[in-house]
Amino acid sequence: MLPESFRAWFARRGWQAHAHQLAMLRAAKAGRSALLIAPTGGGKTLAGFLPSLVELADGGYDGLHTLYVSPLKALAVDIHRNLEVPVAEMVLPIRIETRTGDTPQSKRLRQRSKPPQMLLTTPESLALLLSYSDAPEIFAGLKCVVLDELHAMAGTKRGDLLALGLARLSRLAPGCRRVGLSATVAHRDPLLAYLSAEGRADAGDADLVSGGEAAKPEVKILLPRGRMPWSGHMAVFALPEVYEAVKAAKTAIVFVNTRAQAEIVFQELWRLNDDNLPIGLHHGSLAVEQRRKVEAAMARGALRAVVATSSLDLGIDWAAVDLVVQVGAPKGVSRLLQRIGRANHRLDTPSRALLVPANRFEVLECKAALDGIRAMELDGDPPRPGGLDVLAQHIVGTACAGPFQADALYAEVRRAAPYAGLDRQTFDDVLEFCATGGYALRSYDRYRRLIGDSKGGWRLSHPSHLRRYRMNVGTIVEAVTLKVRLNRGPVLGEVEEYFVMGLEPGDTFLFAGRLLRFDGLRETIVQASPATGDAPKIPAYAGG
The missing domain is CATH 1.10.10 (Arc Repressor Mutant, subunit A)
Incomplete structure (x- = not known):
């Protein structure tokens, strides 16, 4: 089933192909679409791309062969980084590139005239590509579309936009097969429908491939030694215990539920950081350069912890992570399992996680989430009709x-x-x-x-x-934002306009893990400088 060069590569790494990876190869050889449901650490991403790597290994394919669609820009970048490993080690003649809102305009133009064999993108960037008059030429030779974390998009407006894009791709490239990848699935039939060229689960043109079960996660609730409040959702009182857990771990991801909470938790952990541990911050309003810097440092194992929002929820594969901390109620069993899966990203090793309730009522939510994990009762409604x-x-x-x-x-x-x-x-x-x-x-x-x-x-x-x-283009609702520039130096990221309108020169605020002073507004740029002091304001965001 596997070519000799691929078998040798697996052997050099001490790996053996999983049954579900070989099943995906068989489905591709038969020209069948397939939904792979496999636990975190089961080689799901490699299974999705393996048929394309094999088909392209001999070279000579000119044009776009495989399109990968991710719900997160960070996930697309991480998958790109991971795919470069087998391509480089087997010296495969394959060009892989990403295309998101962060991609420079010059590169986007070149990708239309000379597309790579593999393009990693998002639903919004796909919709943009399909809106160009040369879309028939760009996608004419497309053989495969890989939809990662499909469960996270199905039933949402982004998923509706993606499904319409897939229908258009089926007209532009009739022989194109679809591959869906997911680790947590509450409703399988709607996902099979996404992969069907007819849009129906019972059309019989999409196979279901199972990757077995992973080790049961080890999840505990972290209760503070002191008094727990009745209200509030920042959980600052519990961060000394969180810091001790981070110190005891090799690498940890500290998940929070909002960007404002990320700034506060990061700042407090940094204040407690007497050991000078390298700790990063990651959320969607930070400048792309800062986000990529944190992602690369985590991939190298150079950070001991990163405080993150849902910007790192899905599919990110950092082998060094051995602990996930969820600060605040997890807001759902499926979401919690996704986050827990970032720890011990291996099939035979249990993921380890701590839940940190922010108030007494959230203790009940955390206990309910634990019960759901033990019973493997995934929440979430079936996808609704398209908007x-x-x-x-x-x-x-x-x-x-x-x-x-x-x-x-x-x-x-x-x-x-x-x-x-x-x-x-x-x-x-x-x-x-x-x-x-x-x-x-x-x-x-x-x-x-x-x-x-x-x-x-x-x-x-x-x-x-x-x-x-x-x-x-797109369905993500965003408020008007303004860039934050540090003195005359780099842009740190963006805050929403309504927050800036409430600032007076001299006010301090937390952003990008720094305490900043608001110096003024120049056109659409917030001018800021390093500050000291107490009681800074915290930017809040309409999207959380």
Whole structure:
């Protein structure tokens, strides 16, 4: 099943291919799509990419062969780093690149004219690529789409956008197979539907592959030695015990639930850090350079701990991590299992985690989460039908790529799992809304995005709609943000505008793990400098 060069590589590393990895090879050889459900540390990512690596090993393939879609930019970067290892060690003629909102414009342009054999991206960047007129040329030779952490996207608006993109890819590259990867799945059939070219779990064109079970995680609740408050959610009172746990571990990830909490927890751990342990901070509002620096340091094993939000929830593979600390209630069994899986990223070694309730009521939540883990009762509702707002966005994106026929687009949309039950009248109503703005907005020219003809064809009414679509693509709702610059030096990241409006020159605030003084606002840049003192303000974010 495995070529000799791959068998030799496995042997040099002291590995033996898992049964589910070989099953994924067989499915790919038969041209079948497949959903792999395997525990953390079971070689799930390698199983998803192994058929593509084998197919590309002989060289000579020009153009995009495999598209990987991740819910997190950090995960795409981590997968890129991990894939470079077998490619380099086996000297495979494969070019692998990432494409996210952090990718420079020059690189994005080059990827369209000369795409790599493997491109790692996000749902939003995929939607952007599909909106270009040269999308048929970019994706014409596509053979495989790998959807990582599929359970995290199914049933969300991002998942709806992804499903519509997959339906479009099936038209541009009819022979393309789909691979879904997931470790925690409460509802399997909806995920199989995502992988079906017909958008239905019972279509019979997607296989289910199981990777067995992992060692049971070791999870404990960390209660403080002193008094626990009745309210509050920062858990600062418990951080001395958290610091002691970090000291006793090789490497720890301290998960929190919001970016404001990340700043406070990091600052307090740093204050307690008499041992000068290298501790990092990671959340989505930090500058990309700082996030990549922390990710690279963790991959090298150079940090003892990192305080993180959901920006590091999924799939990140750092072998040195042997402890996960969840500060605050975990807000769900499935989410907690995802986070716990970052520790001891191996199939035969139990993940080790501590739950740190922030108040007395959260003790009950933590106990309920422990009961759910022991019973392996995953929470979460089945995915709902696709959102019509996402469909409207997709229709405009389709028009950005070129004129389309309504009948053909309706048939295509019905092959996206969340829209398999969409009736024609509803589709036509959404199409009409895109064309006129609906009864409330039809008087405004800017909302008349499409023009139709007598034969059922549609096109953009003005090029300005193309620019507006590409500047606003996606379903992640974000408030207006302003960049924070340290003196005349680097940009540290972004805070939301409403927070800055409440600052006066001289006020102090915590950001990027630093205590900063607000010096003023210059155009759209927050000017800040290092500060000292107590009672700084903490930026809060609409998204948590």
